Amino acid sequence: MxxxxxxxxxxxxxxxxxxxxxxxxxxxxxxxxxxxxxxxxxxxxxxxxxxxxxxxxxxxxxxxxPEPEELDVIPEEMNLEIYYEDHDVIVVNKPKGMVVHPAPGHMTGTLVNGLMAHCKDLSGINGVLRPGIVHRIDKDTSGLLMVAKNDLAHESLVNQLVAKTVTRKYRAIVHGNIQHDYGTIDAPIARDPKDRQSMTVVDNGKKAVTHFHVLERFTDFTYVECQLETGRTHQIRVHMKYIGFPLAGDPKYGPRKTLDIGGQALHAGVLGFNHPRTNEYLEFEAPLPEYYEVLLNKLRRE
Missing domain, CATH: 3.10.290.10 (RNA-binding S4 domain)
Structure with a gap:
């Protein structure tokens, strides 16, 4: 313990x-x-x-x-979209609607279930429920994740996250019209004392920094790229709500009347890091999911 x-x-x-x-x-x-x-x-x-x-x-x-309860994770054959793989790391494009790792009561259909069927050698540092997982994205966020296949890779990738040298760029559609082209949100985040299932900006929270710039403006929405400097739970969703521009489709942090797209319009499109063994910088880009492109074209027409 x-x-x-x-x-x-x-x-x-x-x-x-x-x-x-x-x-x-x-x-x-x-x-x-x-x-x-x-x-x-x-x-x-x-x-x-x-x-x-x-x-x-x-x-x-x-x-x-206490040590986390040891539970068996069942490998499941899935059609995973692997962008890169070698003896140390895997980069995978997670679809919208998929949970990253199992939890008691939700033990199947996760990215980890699919990864365990794809390869047997994942880092054990984060325990049996999160083998190889060094960071995660929300269930309804799509996009790129790096996964460690051994402890050397795991420690290197975590250290890069702590040192803020990992490149993580997201595409988001938010409510409202952001007038300025660029901005930085530096506001600490912690669990909401009034709602334990949510995060919020609080004075004694953990440091959280998000940079953003506007890509396109529509009548009632703005299309932005957000770059994470830190990686707090729900960071982009919480920060954009905090400055008055919550994510479209977000059932937790968005307005009651939002786009019916089954979750927030957020895509982790760019991921870059130094390879844990060679130190070579690698960067990957995943295109927007089809539903996202359809939504953008609809907003353009309107």
Whole structure:
């Protein structure tokens, strides 16, 4: 088990412990934290507490994070669109509607299921549910992903993501008409304390930076290219909503009345990185999916 420690800050005084812990790490859900507390994995000043314990200033919280449940992932034959593959890495174009990796209750039909049928040698660093996965894109976002086939490649690709040297460019259609041609959104992101299933911009969130420029303007929408400097969960979707231009079709962050396209109009079109073994820079570009081209042509006609 991994151990983490946290000292209660002034702004956290009086808050329930389950709420405090679920806000210090965006990957932890409140339900998950409550279970850890009930199982005795969370101590406050070296004592067990209940989930409704109210925190005091300088409380020393220690968290023993349990190992993820080991589950079998079934290889499934799929017609994957592989853009590049060698002994170290795979670059794959994920279609809209496909989940990247399995999760309890959703164990089939994911990109990982397809990758495991395609090749047996994927990095084990992220565990059995996420073999080879170093970054991910949302279910309804299409586009390019890099996958590690061994631990050397995995560590190199993760280090490049941390160092912000990976090129990741997305095409997005957003509501509204952006007047300026270029912009940078520098606003920290964390899990929304009012809605644990969503992310939002908050002062104590993790640093998040998105650069964008306008490609085309329509009557009620704008077509933009976004380049990620960081890679927070739902980053482009959250950032564009934050500046008042939410993604078209986005059921979570978009307006109630949006385009009926089965999810956000977002495509990870360009991916570039240094090869983990040769250090050669590789860059790949995936064309827009057919539905996206149809949508753009419709907006142009209107």
């Amino acid at each position: 991994e151990k983490m420690e946290h000292i209660v800050l002034e702004e956290q005084v009086g808050e329930r412990i389950d709420k405090v812990l679920s806000t210090i790490n965006a990957e932890w859900s409140r339900t998950q934290v409550q279970q850890w507390i009930k199982d005795g994995h969370v101590l406050v000043n070296e004592k067990n507490v209940k989930t409704n314990y109210k925190c005091s200033l300088n409380d020393a919280i220690s968290i023993l994070i």
